[in-house]
Amino acid sequence: MGEEYKGVLLQSRYDLKSDIVRMREMVDWLGDLSENVESIICDSKLGHCYGIVIKPDHWHEGLPAAIRTAGIAIGGHNGILVEANRGRGFNIDPDWGETLEVAAEARIAPREDRMIFSPVLLDRIREKVALSDLASRWVTWDTRKSNFARGDYWAPCPFHKEASASFHIDDPKGYYYCFGCQAKGDVFKFLCDMRGIDFSQSVKQLAFIAGLDDEITLYGANQQDVPATPQPDPLNLIQIKDIMVDKFDQENFLEIGVVTGWTNHIRRHPRLLRSLSWGDPDYPGNVLDLITAMDEAQDGSIDKLKSYIDSKFSSEYRAATQTTAFSAAKKNLGYQFEHPRNDIIGVMMPFGGFAPVYEAIKSACETTQLPAKRADEVWNHSVLINDILELINHSAVVICDLTGRNENVFYELGIAHAWGKPVIPITQNKDDVPFDLRHHRYLHYHNNSEGRQTLQDDLARKLQSLVGKR
Numbered sequence: 001m002g003e004e005y006k007g008v009l010l011q012s013r014y015d016l017k018s019d020i021v022r023m024r025e026m027v028d029w030l031g032d033l034s035e036n037v038e039s040i041i042c043d044s045k046l047g048h049c050y051g052i053v054i055k056p057d058h059w060h061e062g063l064p065a066a067i068r069t070a071g072i073a074i075g076g077h078n079g080i081l082v083e084a085n086r087g088r089g090f091n092i093d094p095d096w097g098e099t100l101e102v103a104a105e106a107r108i109a110p111r112e113d114r115m116i117f118s119p120v121l122l123d124r125i126r127e128k129v130a131l132s133d134l135a136s137r138w139v140t141w142d143t144r145k146s147n148f149a150r151g152d153y154w155a156p157c158p159f160h161k162e163a164s165a166s167f168h169i170d171d172p173k174g175y176y177y178c179f180g181c182q183a184k185g186d187v188f189k190f191l192c193d194m195r196g197i198d199f200s201q202s203v204k205q206l207a208f209i210a211g212l213d214d215e216i217t218l219y220g221a222n223q224q225d226v227p228a229t230p231q232p233d234p235l236n237l238i239q240i241k242d243i244m245v246d247k248f249d250q251e252n253f254l255e256i257g258v259v260t261g262w263t264n265h266i267r268r269h270p271r272l273l274r275s276l277s278w279g280d281p282d283y284p285g286n287v288l289d290l291i292t293a294m295d296e297a298q299d300g301s302i303d304k305l306k307s308y309i310d311s312k313f314s315s316e317y318r319a320a321t322q323t324t325a326f327s328a329a330k331k332n333l334g335y336q337f338e339h340p341r342n343d344i345i346g347v348m349m350p351f352g353g354f355a356p357v358y359e360a361i362k363s364a365c366e367t368t369q370l371p372a373k374r375a376d377e378v379w380n381h382s383v384l385i386n387d388i389l390e391l392i393n394h395s396a397v398v399i400c401d402l403t404g405r406n407e408n409v410f411y412e413l414g415i416a417h418a419w420g421k422p423v424i425p426i427t428q429n430k431d432d433v434p435f436d437l438r439h440h441r442y443l444h445y446h447n448n449s450e451g452r453q454t455l456q457d458d459l460a461r462k463l464q465s466l467v468g469k470r
């Protein structure tokens, strides 16, 4: 969303009408000085970081004070970056000052005090630290007036003395307001006022709570000086599954239901929560059912799940991919091993006549980081069940060709599923897929060159989302 107001271009990064309204007010507050302003962008959903561009060679000595006043007058900000040519750009420190008297006395911070944090980081902190969680360290909720399910919290105000509950938090919006003393703001402002600290200290403390403290980078004129934070590789589905199997309890599932909008799906899954609470061996497979369904739905839920996992288990999750899930179930089969290896793609198919199909599968695997390994070689040369179990243990994904209903393939599929290995069933004949496996979304293919090419393409896509691209 963007519009021109009194000759100034206004843009809201998140297309928020309320941002545009505030920027219009800012232009009004600037009065005649707004003639020097080319554009204003509001760069944050709730925190109101602003970027203001001054027209080339339109510098005016009154601009710093006027912009600062305007920023406070419209309700405060988390930093204003002003760009002007001839080295006249400057930053204004975050300010939620509530009175214009404060604004009148306002001084532009000296250069060494400049500290404007990346709006993206501020947003991520707001996402991870619920205002209600933070405030509950100081306040006692009025349970009759509050509606927790709607994120509507009421309590006696921590900023002024009172017996009634006029302090209100709108958790989805991340804002508080006291109807008694008019205190208002977001998580940063709340912490500043509770602890008597300044904005940058509050960012550092909340970043720590959110587990984002090593991502603090400054934003603004000196942005180039700050080295980019290396981002860890995004989690792939198998890593997500391993973490969930290892770490999740019932509450985590209910939380991700809320976060992703998949509550109904999670509650209605016939086995997921039940197998969790009973420690049943099919639990990892049920977790995988859920996350592959989320991935396939392409509704953004898988990304929300990832950031949930990031926020809850960030310090542990890299290590968690090495954990042994349900090792007891594995030991019952007489197979001892250290932990899931996840370093190949296991291919289970009947003997004989499947060489061209295997070639297509191999090519699909070559688009990923992992090589294909065919299991029927093992069956051919020996009947050592341990070899098969070891192969499945090594498999990050198991591809099972159900054509002809080969019983070895079904056996392998059953173990793979119970151990929480993603299974991709493929078949030339839909009738070969048993009814209770149809929810696995098998790939149907024709055994001719065109059909195998389609299979290869479909498999490559699925495999890449499971284990990552090469």
Ligand SMILES: [Zn+2]
Residues within 6 Å of the ligand: 157, 158, 159, 160, 167, 178, 179, 180, 181, 182, 183
């Ligand atoms: Zn109050």
